[in-house]
Amino acid sequence: METTIRGAKTFVDEVAAEPGGEKINECIQCGVCSGSCTTVEWWEHPPRKIIAMIRAGKREQVLSSTSAFNCVTCYLCTVRCPRGIKPAQLIHAVEAIAEREGYKPKTPTIKLFRSLRNAMRQGRVWELGMALRFYLTSNILYGLKDVPLALSLMRRGLMPIFPPKKVKGSREVAAIMDKVEAMQKAGGAQ
């Protein structure tokens, strides 16, 4: 049975009232966001399905799922959504509700992506460094299957072997990432 809080009539109304969730009722369930999502293999329910579940009033299942916390804000879904819904913001609206309700992220690997530790040093992402760190600290065997893809990207110059030059303001980026990491640890992050 559907549950609600804060005087909202339904879960979909609750999400629609959250910044970023306003356009949820305009979704046509085309699935472009799920098909575009860069981290979807770690989502318990992909973005399109999350939207469908919200509309179906599955509040507990949505807020307690890994999906509420798995958006890494790459915005691929947002540039592709034919309805201009900005699925990333919508997922962050769900995340905000989940956090208020005391739910915690369950997927440490996503946190690793989020922390983007290598960005602390260069001020921008070094894809190879990020991938190595990700697989070495999560599942090296899983990473081995992506070696051909990595080699293909390197051959095309899309995955530089060496770290990029530091950008202006890289120290400020590092300070932000330090702060995020400290907040995650304070919140019992994995």
Ligand code: SF4
């Ligand atoms: S891409 Fe946009 S319209 Fe399509 S399912 Fe995702 S949010 Fe809905």
Ligand code: SF4
């Ligand atoms: S912004 Fe979030 S939901 Fe959208 S494609 Fe990226 S990770 Fe997936």
